[in-house]
Amino acid sequence: MDHNTHSTAGPRELQMARSMCWHCQSEVAGEYFCDRCVKVQPVSKELDYFTCLGFPRRLTIDQHQLEAKFYELSRAFHPDFYQNKSAAEQTISLGNSAMLNTAYRTLRDPIERAEYLLDLEAGSVKEIRNSPPADLFEEILELQDTLNEYRATGRVSETESPLRAKLRSERNTLEQRQRDMEATLQQLFVQWDKLQDRGEATDQARAERDRILKQMREHLSNRTYVKNIVSDLASTIG
Amino acid sequence: MARIVGIDLGTTNSLVAYMADGRPRVIPGRNGRTMVPSVVAMTDNGLIVGDSAKEHLTRSPERTVYSVKRFMGKGLEDVQGELAYFPYHLTEQGGVIRIKLGEKSYSPPQISAMILKELKQRAEAYLGESITKAVITVPAYFNDSQRQATKDAGMIAGLDVLRIINEPTAASLAYGLQQKTQGTIAVYDLGGGTFDISILKLKNGIFEVLATNGDTHLGGDDFDRQIADLFVREIREQQGLDLNAYPDHMQAVRLEAERTKIRLSDELKATAILDLPEGKGRYSRDFTRDQVESLSMELVERSLEPCRLALKDAGLTPNDIDEVVLVGGSTRMPLVRQRVQALFGKEPHCELDPDEVVALGAAVQADILSGGTTDLLLLDVTPLSLGIETMGGVMSSLIRRNTTIPASAKEMFTTYVDGQTGVDIHILQGERELVRDNRSLARFRLKVPPLPAGVPRIEVTFLIDANGILNVSARDVRTGETQSLAVKPSFGLSDDEVERMIGESFKFAADDLKARQLIEARTEAEVILMATEKALKQGGHLVGEEDLSSIRSSMAAVEATKSGEDHKAIRAKMADLENATHHLAEVLMDTSLKEALENKKLSEIT
CATH class of the missing domain: 3.30.420.40 (ATPase, nucleotide binding domain)
Incomplete structure (x- = not known):
């Protein structure tokens, strides 16, 4: 089958508020509902998830606030509350709910949130690493050999024990590696938020911004790589 | 509403x-x-x-x-x-x-x-x-x-x-x-x-x-089956009788297994009893809760x-x-x-x-x-991941399991060959890597305008609604035109089939209702005819000739419509008959009242 993976990247700039109510054609001043005819308004598909949920583009988000906002908007948009409304309003409710659910799912998880922000800020499609990060190269190659050997022994034979023990310790090492990467990412998230809060438009600030994004990208992709190896390992040795 | x-x-x-x-x-x-x-x-x-x-x-x-x-x-x-x-x-x-x-x-x-x-x-x-x-x-x-x-x-x-x-x-x-x-x-x-x-x-x-x-x-069906299998096995061993050849007895076995299971939820012991075919008498088995639990x-x-x-x-x-x-x-x-x-x-x-x-x-x-x-x-969430078939028979996941619904995913499709006019899309549900290990939901063919390879851009939206049911729509990104899709479900009725069944169902319902009304009217007509006959025997001599002939002709009319197909006609004639017997009924009521009173007096005397 012929298909390309669709990029989730929307336009970079913040979308302007909708100008006109689809129903009464009056100027829409309200956030989600027309002030005049009280009809629900479609959330623009170009709206980024941060804006959709009413949060600034920061990587530290209060989970409780996020959840509260999600619940509030769910009550506003969910199809359950549009059963007696017109077909057009039902369609809008369905689209808005689906968008809201995606936005919440993305922002709820710190890693997905960062990947999404990176996508918005630097326009990167999620990068999937095919080769190990440089500092892990030797280690991973060796691990692959051990894994192959382990698989070849048929897993049940007596000879597996030392191999299995070795794989176990490898797994622990890699899991620690993953945690380290996540800790580094956490620091980068804080740096990003501070930089944004300062709101400087200097060359220095721009360079700092690019540095943080670049490092974030690298660590995110390394982490994904290690995480995949760990889960592969986990499913092999059980 | x-x-x-x-x-x-x-x-x-x-x-x-x-x-x-x-x-x-x-x-x-x-x-x-x-x-x-x-x-x-x-x-x-x-x-x-x-x-x-x-x-x-x-x-x-x-x-x-x-x-x-x-x-x-x-x-x-x-x-x-x-x-x-x-x-x-x-x-x-x-x-x-x-x-x-x-x-x-x-x-x-x-x-x-x-x-x-x-x-x-x-x-x-x-x-x-x-x-x-x-x-x-x-x-x-x-x-x-x-x-x-x-x-x-x-x-x-x-x-x-x-x-x-x-x-x-x-x-x-x-x-x-x-x-x-x-x-x-x-x-x-x-x-x-x-x-x-x-x-x-x-x-x-x-x-x-x-x-x-x-x-x-x-x-619960599966628990019953464990117990039923044990019954059948024991009966085979004890009696040399294979109940599988007796579908009616197999149902009795299933129901008795269910009853035994239910009884053992409250009690520690229960006895299952089954009548056997071929003059083999009865199978009776004491069960303890422990035994059922181990099964x-x-x-x-x-x-x-x-x-x-x-x-x-x-x-x-x-x-x-x-x-x-x-x-x-x-x-x-x-x-x-x-x-x-x-x-x-x-x-x-x-x-x-x-x-x-x-x-x-x-x-x-x-x-x-x-x-x-x-x-x-x-x-709520969708219980299973939704995806499409990609090259090499691999499923590519679009909406992961446990995603809150409504949920949607978009996928862009294009062509690999110049002038290609269609792309086949196979929708799947499940958690496994390979297409063949997952559930096939539906297939459809996306229509693509004949253009050089890679130029067409068709955006397909997969939307799981609040019912957990998938809706698919497609839009040509170049022209902005939406495309209606004829999705053929792999394990479901097509829209046409459902339409036909709805039609049949209404037709049957109407037929069923008419048939039931007719049967009911006929039965009631018989009851009223018999009752009238009885009343005439008891009190025919107490009413005038005019009443009697009116009753007789009304009875004949009920009898005549009864063999017809029109339940309303039967009901109408039944109503006529009831009018005709009005006086007779009153007389009978009086007589029976008098008799009752007389009996009472009699009993009081004695």
């Missing part, structure tokens, strides 16, 4: 409930029972449903359908392993199972529609109004085809199915409303044929499902694995669960309660009747949809 009822369309029993004064209530039948056995029998007098159909299980097993829910949204191949257990005949047509009943074959949605109609009529009789809208529950782990089949059944029954909701989440609504349950809860739902586990967070009226898992082929252990254990997976997907441990709720008749088994309690480390709740709680929750959801209840909101 017209009333919406909540329906629990179960494997073994079904119920209908409604909301009154902020409380859900189950609607009882004329016999006072709330459960309608999900059994449909084809008799010489037509189709019957429920308690009366259940009696036909042993009388005409090949024409009595039970557990039809197991076949919803399935192909024959899916149920190959258990065909031997069912006495009725199954075939397949266009990927959909057909059940042969007498001369005709019916799809599982048609059979389910008969059960739904019974519930609809029950609600109409009880509430004294026409019912056309319903919320119907399904197992949380039902896939798209099974949900669609349930919706089709509703349509065939003449119901506008406003929402398909998951059974465990429905139960949580009932608990949340009536028991004010809060926090993180696990709903363990073991029904007649299916098992579900759902983990939910209840906060300020929002019921957010965090994860769900299950087994659509694990329920059930493996099945109960099988339900625990989905519980662990759901916890894992929710990112929780058993300690994080504040409350455990038991749903479904099979959770009455003490062993189930023990194992669930051991897994979660806390005593499970069962304040609400596990047989009724799902229907009650469906009524709550119905009330939310009709705008009655505004403070509760259910945010």
